[in-house]
Amino acid sequence: MAPPWCPKVAIAAADMLASHQVDAAIIIAAPQAPAVQKLLADSTMRLASLEHAEGLARRFPYFQTVILRRGSVDPKRNLPPHDIALLATTANLVVRDELHPALAYLLLEAARQVHRQPSLINRPGDFPSPVATDFPLAPEAERYFKNGRPFLQNYLPFWAANYVQRLLLLLVPLAAILFPLLRVLPELISWRRQSRLFRRYGELKFLEQDLASRQLDDEERREARAQLDRIENEVIQTKFPLDFADRVYTLRQHVDYVRAQLRRQAENTGL
DSSP states (O other), X not given: OOOTTOHHHHHHHHHHHHTTSOSOOOOOOOTTSHHHHHHHHOTTOOOOOOTTHHHHHHHOTTEEEEEEOTTSSBTTTTBSSSOEEEEEEOOOOOOOTTXXXXXXXXXXXXXXXXXXXXXXXXXXXXXXXXXXXXXXXXXXXXXXXHHOSOGGGGTSOHHHHHHHHHHHHHHHHHHHHHHHHHHHHHHHHHHHHHHHHHHHHHHHHHHHHHHHHSOOOHXXXXXXXXXXXXXXXXXXXXXOOGGGHHHHHHHHHHHHHXXXXXXXXXXXXXX
């Protein structure tokens, strides 16, 4: 059995009305459907208003009340002669969960292009609509009705926009990880440079304390001079930023100071 919204069934119902085989018929079809246009053009037919249209729409959410305004069909014939209360059913565009998101956006855009035009019972842009659906909205549909089509598809071909969108899905989480690391990286580099200076300062301080606490022999003084040369060479060869310049020069002056102490100790030993 064909459903009541089948065009053939609707035309058959219109023919039965015209031949007086039935007294009334309820047709589920768009205003531009052939059966509806045929009945509206027949002056012997009268469009009936549903008295309980509002009550039925409140009771059954998939119904919506629609008012066909006076004279909207044919102003010359004043058709209809008064406002007509009608009931409209909700048509749902249903997809499977595994449908690719890009195809979902294409389907929604196609539905908008087809159904955005006004008719006798709807204003421009009323359809498609997320209102009164029998199924939960897909995430893509929620974003579409909230923000419109994806931003990239407004400026790029579909294939390019889809490719860039996939690339962004990979890059955004990666950027969320790298951005904090990039902020910490300069501090980490600065800490490593400071640790190098502090380590050299520690060696120099230990050598100075050892020199002040006892008399070194010739071999120990040679090792101390070699250690001072190594510290100075490492500081010279290491690239430090400008804000470290004062500490670098202070360290080199401290190295010269310890060298001078070694020379004085060697001279006193010679005496």
